[in-house]
Amino acid sequence: MKLNKADEVYAIAVDIMPQIKKANYTLESSEIDVNIAKSNYYPSLSLSAQWGASANWLMEDPNGFNRSLGDQINSTKNTYIGASLNIPIFNKLQTRTNVKNARISVLDAKFSLQQEKLALRKEIQQAYADALAAYNKYLSSYEAVMSYKESFRYTEQKFSVGLVNSVDFNVAKTDFTRAQSDLLQSKYEYILRNKILDFYKGIPIVL
Template sequence: MKINYKLPLLLLLIIPSLLSGQKRWSLQECIRYAWDNNLRIKQQELSIEQSENNLAQAKLNYIPTLNASVSHSMNWGRSVNIQDLEIVENKLSQSTSASARAAVSIFEGFTRKNDIKSKGIVVEVSLQEVEQLKNNISVEIARSYLQILLSREILKTAQESIKSVEEQLERANKLVDAGSVAYSTLLEVQAQLAAERFQVVNAKNQLKSSLLTLKHLLDLEGDASFDIEDVNVDFLITGFSGEDVDELFRLSQSLPQIKSAELNLENSGLQLAIAKGRALPSVTFSAGYGSYYSDSREQAFFDQFNENRNPSLGFGLNIPIFNNHQIKTSVKNAKLGVRSATIEVKNRQQILYKEIQQANNDAVSYYERYKASESNVKAMEESFRYVQQKFDIGILSATDYTVAKTNLFKAQSEFYQSKYQYVFQLKILDFYKGKSISL
């Protein structure tokens, strides 16, 4: 039997290319996907639709109401003949009536006008709340995205470190065989190699955990593999001495949490106007038309309906005089609502100012830590090269080598942590400037 080797060979060529072509998400793609699919955002967007429906209804309240009714009744027993007013015993009588009525409010103390304005502001508030939720999710995604990049750097460093220790283990074996160093030196290097492998395992697990965190933020379903792009953030790192906090605060006034508070303050003023408007007289106009038919009269159905027509026109004036102080209480509560909304605006501005101060202070601190850790890494690398040279020729103990190797890895980890913490704070400051979060 002839074996076809072409298909397996073709698969071997195709599979690696498919694996290498796995989608890797950019930060912007992650944020956009979350905006389109996050359930909290979808739920909040429903409130926008509800607010828009309420606004449409408030506008429709200007349209006159129109209602019609038709009724038919049957009676048994004693009744009165409408034609001659004689009493009729045990006779079935039937009657039919129909009417239509239209009504429109002419004046209601401007409550409808202010209600439309209020409902329009509620729509804008709902939009701002969605934007605030999107901003919060964007910040969390950026934090998680940078954490993945940090985990990758630490894993790469751990893998490079393990290669160095493996080389030292090979040298230690040769030195032990040659009798240049004690066997205990070999054991210590083997212990260091085991520790390095443990660090690699920890770094891999941390990377998996970071990827899973971002995947959860995106609400991605299933167990499909997920990965992000490799992004070099070094170009973002420049000299930094802090931002002008007052200028940042001025630029941040367009953020949703501030705009929604200001809109709520405006809405509370309209609610006060509505409450006061209910104390004013209201004027309504109505028009009606009706007729009826009864079989107690010896007259055709349509003739009776035409003869019994009953059109009507009317104006109504309602003057609030005493309503158990309900209107007065509503006005008092509306005034309290204005005061509360005013305080809320100031409170949110105060919180935002403190957040900007803290973000600016953190950015300065992380930049200083970054520069200090950068110098520390350079010093540790130089020191370790000197230690490694001495260890290679057998004039330094394995214990000293292990300590130097551990200190170098610790310094490198702290350097990467300070770098990505600083980059994240830069993105937060850009966010307060009104810029979108990107890398």
């Protein structure tokens, strides 16, 4: 069972964890807001166009005949095209304030992103420490099983020739069984702790 290294896990997690992505998107958005605020320093040109016409089903021509809709539209249509140029002269102070506020938002977003990264690193380091402790517990439990297994084997041999009574035999057997149980428990605890590290790598937890 290979133990995931904390730095390796963090290098992957920092690119895929949703809280980091959200903080990055917020930072990108705030940087765009700075450019939008700066755009108010420059003149702006706007264009507009309009087209209209009117028609009436019952409209008659001078001879008393109903005029066709097409004829009415052609005779009443009108178009309009206009342009306006806005040169910012009096709002520079407001624009400067808006740009400054937008830049402050960028700094806030950068700080939030850094805080999220630090929190993620702390979580992973704690998860790694827990997994390492579980791994060491598994190793010590394995050594204990080997020791109790050998002890029980000797006790069993002595019991078979009458050198050990049934009480000592049962004690040795119980100790061996308990050590096996502790080993199994420590094994699954280590697997779970390692799966938590897998989660930070984007690997679904499947037991």
